[in-house]
Amino acid sequence: MSTLRLGILASGRGSNFAAILSSIQKGKLDAEVRVLVSNKKRAGALELARENRIPDIFLSHKVYFEPEQYDAALERTLTDCGVNFVALAGYLKYLTPRIITKFKNRILNIHPALLPSFGGKGMYGSNVHKAVLERGSKVSGATVHLVDEVYDHGPIIVQQGVPVLGDDTPESLAARVLKAEHKIYSEALQYFAEDRVRIEGLRARILPNA
Numbered sequence: 001m002s003t004l005r006l007g008i009l010a011s012g013r014g015s016n017f018a019a020i021l022s023s024i025q026k027g028k029l030d031a032e033v034r035v036l037v038s039n040k041k042r043a044g045a046l047e048l049a050r051e052n053r054i055p056d057i058f059l060s061h062k063v064y065f066e067p068e069q070y071d072a073a074l075e076r077t078l079t080d081c082g083v084n085f086v087a088l089a090g091y092l093k094y095l096t097p098r099i100i101t102k103f104k105n106r107i108l109n110i111h112p113a114l115l116p117s118f119g120g121k122g123m124y125g126s127n128v129h130k131a132v133l134e135r136g137s138k139v140s141g142a143t144v145h146l147v148d149e150v151y152d153h154g155p156i157i158v159q160q161g162v163p164v165l166g167d168d169t170p171e172s173l174a175a176r177v178l179k180a181e182h183k184i185y186s187e188a189l190q191y192f193a194e195d196r197v198r199i200e201g202l203r204a205r206i207l208p209n210a
C-alpha cells in the first residue's frame with residue numbers, strides 16, 4: 001500500500017473531484033491531493049480546491065499557447081507538487097505524449113459511458129448521453145480507464161452500468177451516470193494505492209484483496 005500523491009486536472013464544476021476528496025476524508029481512499037490544475041479560469045473545481053486548502057493552479061492556454069508548451073508547464077507543476085499519479089476529472093484538453101509518457105500507466109480518466117462504446121473524439125458532456133439515447137441503448141454507465149495516446153482507449157479499470165429508461169433525457173441519464181462515476185473513480189484509484197493493478201496489453205487485471 002502506498003499513499004497516492006494525486007494531481008487532479010479538471011475543466012468544469014468538479015463533482016468527481018469532490019467525490020474523490022470525500023472518499024479520502026472518509027478513509028476509503030489512501031491518497032492526498034497535491035494540486036488541482038485547471039485550464040479554465042472559472043472552473044468550479046478551482047473554487048473547490050481553495051475551499052479545501054488544496055493548491056490550485058490555473059494554466060492558461062493564452063500564456064502557454066502551443067500544446068507542447070502547455071504540457072511542459074503542466075509537467076513542471078505536477079513535478080513541483082510531488083505528484084506521482086494523475087486523475088483527469090472532466091479535463092477537456094488534449095494531453096500531449098510528454099505527460100502520457102512521464103506518467104505511464106499512472107493517469108486515469110473517467111468517461112460517462114460504457115467504453116469502448118460511445119467514446120472517442122467529440123464524445124464528451126451531453127454529446128455522449130444524446131448518442132446513447134439516439135442509438136436506443138438500454139444500458140449506459142461510467143468507465144474509469146488508463147489514459148494512453150488514443151482518446152478513451154487505455155485499459156479499463158472499473159465500469160458500472162446504469163439502466164437507460166424510456167423517458168430519459170440527456171440530463172436525466174447524465175445524472176444517473178454521474179452517481180456511478182462518483183462511486184467508481186475512488187474505487188479505481190484505491191486499486192492503484194493498493195498496487196493491485198497489472199497491465200497486460202489493453203487488459204487491466206485487478207488482483208484480489210490480499
Ligand code: GRF
Binds near residue numbers: 010110181
Ligand atoms: C463527467 O461526466 C466525466 O465523466 C466527464 O466530464 C464530467 C465532469 O464532471 N469526463 P465534473 O466536473 O466532475 O462534475
